[in-house]
Amino acid sequence: PVRQMPRSFAALESIPFRWLVSSLGTFFLAMQGQLVVRSLLAYELTQSPFALAMVNLVIATPMSIGLLFSGAIIDRVERRGLTIISQSIVLVNELVVLLLLVAGVLEFWHLLATAFILGVNFPFLMPTRTAMIYSLVGREKLGNAMALQATALNIARIVGPAGMGLLIPLITMPGAYLVSILLYGFSIYGMVRLPKSYPDNKTAKGFFEDVTYSFKYVANNRAILLCLIFGLFPMLLALPIISFLVVFTESVWGVSETALGIMMGSVGVGGIIGSLLVARLGDTMKRARVMMFAALIFGVFLAGFSISPYYYVALPILLVSNIFANMSQTLNQTLIQLLADNEVRGRMSSLMMLTVGLTPLGVLPVAYFAEFYGIANTMFVACIMLVIVVLAFFMLSPTLRKLDKDPRLTEIQEVQG
16 A cells, blocks of 8 residues: 655655655765865866866856757657666766776866766756656646655755765765765666656657757747746846855855855755745645745845845845745746646756756856945845846736646646545
């Protein structure tokens, strides 16, 4: 018999989904930890802060380009096998770095080359898993499963870097790197335990025709298009503030590096709370309206954070703002997955990841205006712009306002009723 789980963890009644979320959690834990190690190695080899930007750029560029094409591949092949192959390439890639490091011959260009390979593979890792969730938990538990996936990612976002920071002094950098590789190995094992996942191929289009079909599908599905656009605005206007927390701590409040670490941790904790709230509420909420309401509250609280003159006042405000930010983002992704047909689920997952990957674009204008007007004033204006955009969506888009009554969403409640 299936073990009955509390409502907040209903999707975990599916044993395959447990393996999927375990695989995802350990992969993301390893990746977040290795980002720390890779940054430390890059700085030690070059003594240049620009080297850190170079590593991130070499990962982000192929990832962003790949996400335009990966969805068409995910919707054409067996998804479990694709994920295992991509993860195996990442594991071997990182094993090469470890061997070069132990041999004492690691150079900066090695880091750039392996970072590029990681960026190429990433579009086949996260979106593929997301596309598999529907077949593992069913339509009625999809929202809960998406929230639990977000929870696992947020936990890894906190534990990964913090764990690496503790491990490196204890077992040296090669030892910490080996731990990450072992986590990658467990993640692959978790995928092996899953059943094969085949997409619903309803057409025999060529590959490039399939790629363009992704955008035609979105253009012809107004609800999905609006959800994608809506999800992009917090990424461009408000979430870039994470990149400038160090400026707030040093220039605005004049607090220590420890205070910055606590603030970064509060971002992850807020994300965990937000995703667990979505998991708890499940299908009892009006998803589209709560998505817009949460984005509005996120913008208001973050505006308050940006003009707070005191660190200890700003810290809880940042925590609350990230609770609502994660609620809005998780609900946005859930809506897109529920509205999409199964034959394009991989492509929709890739487009969702692409909006997340575009977040660095928001950093550039914020950095530019912060030079002239200060980071606090710049972020306050950006948050007010987000509030205005959310209100405009609510008032001017009847599609989003009435989305909760869409038959593709209401049939879930009918099944549960």
